[in-house]
Amino acid sequence: MRKNPSSPQNLSAEHLLQHLPVSAFVLNARHQVVIWNKACEQLTGLKAEEMIGSDRHWQGFYTEKRPCLADLLLDDSLGDVKGLYEWAGAPASRTDIYHTENWCPMPDGRRLYLVIDACAIHDENGEVAAVVETQRDRTEQRLMMQALGDSEQRISSILGSAMDAIVTIDERHNITLFNAAAARIFRCAADFAIGQPFERFIAPRCAPLFKQFVVFDSAIKTPAWVPEGLSARRADGEEFPIEATFSPLEAGGQKLFTIILRDVNDRRLAEQKLERLQQEKGYLQEVINDEHNPGDFVSGSKVMRTVMEQVRMVARTDTPVLLLGETGTGKELLARAIHEYSSRNAAILVKVNCAALPAELIESELFGHEKGAFTGAIQQRKGRFELADGGTLFLDELGELSMPAQAKLLRVLQEQEFERVGGSETIRVDVRVIAATNRNLPEEIAAGRFRADLYYRLNVFPVEVPALRQRSADIPLLARFFLTKYAKKLGKHFDDIEPAGLEQLKHYAWPGNVRELQNVIERAVILSQGSQLEIPPLQPYQDKPSSLSEKPKTLESLEREHILHTLKETGWVISGPKGAAAILGMNPNTLRSRMLKLGISRTG
Template sequence: SYFGVPLVSESGNDMMGHLAIFHDQPLVKEFRGMALLKIFAARARVELERKRAEQALRQSEERLASVLASAMDAIVTLDAEQRVTLFNPAAEKVFRCQAADVIGQSFEPFLSKRFGNLLKGYCLAVQPATVNSRQLWAPEGLTARRGDGEEFLVEATLSPLELGGQHFYTLILRDVTERWHSEETLKQLQLENLYLHEEIKTRQTPGHIVGDSPAMREVFAHAEPVAGTDSTVLLTGETGTGKSVIARMIHDLSPRRDKLFVNVNCAALPGELVESELFGHEKGAFTGATTQRKGRFELADGGTLFLDEVGELTASTQAKLLRVLQDQEFERVGGTQTLKVNVRLVAATNRDLVRMVKDSQFRADLYYRLNVFPIRLPSLCERPTDIPLLARYFLDQFAKKMGKTIHDLSPQACGQLLRYAWPGNIRELQNVIERATILARGPLLEIGNALDPRLEAPDTAGPVALEPVGSLEAMERAYILQVLERTRWVIEGEQGAAAILDLNPSTLRSRMQKLNIRKPKSPV
């Protein structure tokens, strides 16, 4: 005979088994043990369900442990008192400590003060009863602390977890220090690339410095030796005398020639933006500062910073500049981190800084810091023998650019240029030659009405000169000879005389033949 009871799950949807009694003798229909059998079956069903649940939980824990172990991000679980309850292998690696030493301990020592304060607020904010969102992202720029005390940049999210009526918090962290450094390097390279593109448009090389007058030879005699040092140079002289060209020459002859030459015109910047331009700013430092920006001092690190019109700096910027010159360190606008740089400074001004110091318009201590090695650039009227050379140089540039064939200056044009007062110096001469080239119709350049007649002496007065001025051909011959001697009579190549004079080698040879220039024979 047989009596049986099915083992059905509590939900009634799962057949778990069958509990039965078999006997070799007939059993009465009202078997008294049936009630006991049903009770035993119910207990067996509960036990089987418990075993299944335990097995499912164990498998779930194993899968969770596998996920935690393989996770690349640091995962830390905290209780309501911010004690560590879980510390995955990635967290061990990031924080450089073992989970066994951390479990049950406060997580506070691993957080910077700012991060710790934010975390306390976040733990309240992510409570299900207070917000709809169950996850919070930490702001950028947070730092955590490794077991050895080293701080590092992190990205972090915080989520709540409730188990058994108790609140826990899951903190997922990612070390972004290397990424931040990579992004900063990329930003620096992009900024340098942008700056280099701007500089290429205006860059002039030492070979383009035209001049052989005694006044310019004195400038070269001072600029060339100081170029090999890191000393601060102060260039003075009237507007348009070529201070930026000499500053570039000093950089190109210096050991820093392979680094950036960063040019800042202090007069062209609004007073409130000068500090930001020189020293950079942090995000949110002022209205419109939507991102962090490096200043020109950081950009010029390892190279040369040229501060043109330094006399236009505000008093606050003068004070900050003085500190940089003294200590080679500064802070960005709105920042607290002190930055150190290695920058060679060349400054320039057309103003009388000594007078400005006496009138309390310029700091005396800053003036003495800038005036380590002063070089005064002569006005164009002080170097009349260079006027035809400069005029021819500009003529060649503009004629080539405009596609015109102009061989020379006319004698009348040369006389006009030598008699003119040149209040705007070289820059004005360049503009005059450009206007004349635009209007030129023949092989010889005529100046015509390109000069202000009020500043031109009458023909009967003769040329205004502070030193003897030979004929145009004589000056051209002297200049070509000087360049040939400097290049040791090498005509072709990047460092040859033709490249320095910006002429085609065949054109230079033709002019040498016309001017009867011959290479001297070597002594036997």
């Protein structure tokens, strides 16, 4: 009986591979092609008779010689699978199929995205006898996925960068899209909002009006703009006026409504902020160097403009400058401004705080020392004058210099030369000296604590730095400057300073000057929770120190007394134009929160 050639027992593995509808080839252990099936011929354009017995199989998939996946299974020293393929999966064992994906430059110039699989065939001894590799063209699907991903990314970027809140709702009024601006305006994350009914974010009294514009069965398909009359509600319950556009649409057979809305309060606040900036511009127009202020020196007052004019004039010379003024007035910033305006601004500005150094170390700090000059001087050390050579030396708290150091400083000012401590070599330098003190130097001279000749040498160009109370116009500018600085540092955001707090800052005496104001604002930024910076009650300036037996009041107790007094004056009325909140310059909700925190109640 004749056997059927197509019976299962006569269908060899080679025959099956030859007629497989998937591109495939087989390599022997010497990396030579033993099978190159018809589908592989169609994919690569290379005939089997050209490839059988050769090791040129790579030419079917790449323009330059490199190992194919089958080669790597035969010899893993030829390369790293993950480094050669765009995506590669790791098989669990040597008998598993290796799966990879890669863009391949074909011989005919096409660039195809192929899914490439390979599996080793082992002999009876467990050695790899051959490797089968298949290739499937997935270029079209890959390009479609990339296009879809790019489209989704563009849409996501557009929605994310939009300044207005964009919300999409379905027929059940549940939120399906909630962009970044919506998350900011409603003060809740998109993950929380999506799936919630949009009525949750509409003021209850406006719900009937909202439903008039969201009608899914209406024949009207044009957008509707509502410029006023609607109020929304943030996640924390605060209501705010909005203007909105309602637009019906269909996507994927689903009826939706897109609502684009804007917080009208944001616009009003922006208009107020713009007006305030325009007012402040008048203060800042005559600030030094075409509105550029070295060292972030913030000022707009007339008295400081006079000081800055002096700074500009003396900066162009090498004349020593003596800055006089109370502590915390900004003498160091003025010193930096003088340096920046001078021809030495490309060199270094070196600062020495004379009050921070022990008297026995000041000379070593200023002029340096030689090895062995004193106990602990284990090597030669350059002083601040040498470091500042060609630049500027700023001597802060000059009145703290010892008399020997004053004598050496006088010599440097006169001759621009000195010797290191313990040394005999004369060192010449080119240094511009700026000194600052909060002491009354003529009184120090009379008391024998300061050299008169040094005073007259430095007093060629004295600059009196006014106290903060003498330039009250600068207080709002400085307060907002420090607010921006510390809010950024602490990751907070404030729209402005509460009006009552700003008035308090303006009328405080500021014995600690700008440094005290800086500390007050930093503390307020830490403590404030709302959108407006709350300034706690400030301790009144006392010319005479309080008794040591009298326990000072805390800021919290002073704040409690102030709020309690105001509530009693208003008959415990919190809201309204004549309520305690308006008098204190606070939001009623903020006042209630402070009352709760401070334990203030009408019955308490």
